[in-house]
Amino acid sequence: MVKRSLSFIHKAYIVFLKDLHVEFRSRYAVNAIFLFAITTLTAISFSIGPIRLRSEILAPLLWIILFFSSMSGLAHIFVREEEQQTADTLRLLTSPNSIFLGKWLFNIILLFSLEVLIIPVFLAMMGVQVDSPGTFLLIIFIGSIGLASVATLIAAIISQASAKGALFAVLSFPISLPVLISGIHGTQLAMDGGTFKEAISDIQILFSFSIVIVTLSLLLFEFIWRK
């Protein structure tokens, strides 16, 4: 049993490494996400000008950038396999759950890389002072896992449809709402100096949501992945 679990995780890691390798060569998803984020950030910065915004506006703006940037690139993880006709090859190599877990891990890492670059730029350009940086980082961290989990599941579904791009954002939005609502609220609290204790309900929602989505995905993925 333990050996099987280890093998399943090890294979997920191999899928993750392969995706990282392929992405490193093509840079398709990375370019899409980063360019979208930078463009949005610049557009917002220009439209606001010298006005200093309050946290009630800044927190939603940050999450809107993160949400739409991730929507522009995270679907690629499955769409690429279908478009390049490597999906059947992958289907013949390992179990659906190893594939899901590997791709989920890849999307999380991709989203974290985006945040490492975008969040400091956002804070600097908007002149934001985060009074509770620990809580802020925790909210972003758990929220990103939730966002990447939704994106990976929906990417698997839409990769087999024809209007992939449009469907991805439309389907992901309602499912991502709990992440966006709690993420925005928690981020706003952290910006205003709210303590960890004050943000605990948001953290709990984000954490529970991620667990539920990943568990559901592991249960459902085989039916999505197998034709």
Added chain:
Amino acid sequence: MWTVKAQEISQKFNQRHIFEGISFEIQSGNSLVITGPNGSGKTTLIKIICQLLRPTSGHLIIKNEENQIDAHQIYPYLGLVGPYLQLYNNLSAFENYTFFARIRSLPVDMKYFRQLMAQLGLKGREFDELRTFSSGMLQRMKYVMAIMHKPRILILDEPTANLDEAGSEIVYGIMELQKKENILILATNEPEEVKFGEKKLVLHS
């Protein structure tokens, strides 16, 4: 002794029946050739045998002696070459081999890899990205990946598509070797290839 047994397999897409009531049984040391006109469902049947597609009705049973192998355990025993099955073009031949070997829990053996590449006539291209390969070379690469784990069941859909005469001869050698001790299933209409099948299944459109 391995067995692939199809029982009354039918497939329809929407309301269109592709085929109905297909049954066959094939064991190690034997080969099956599936023929039929375009649109008769050869590729669909191949995908069902590989468990890439669920049949609308009927059962496919794969057994090792008396132990039935379920869909989740079949990967290490199966090799497939088909026009709809592609490799990772952004990766080199060796990087593809490494991925396939690792995920199949095989050692990454450079000597064995070079030997396979030489067998398929791809010597010297081990570290080139697959996007620089011609369609014939890509077809040869698919064989490297399909036979590297010495599969119990080798399934070939249009085995010599895109291959020149030398490439076809290499593939015939692989087919001959496979059907000696293991199972070979191929879908083709080429008379040269049909003769490799000891059992023949003709699909009608």
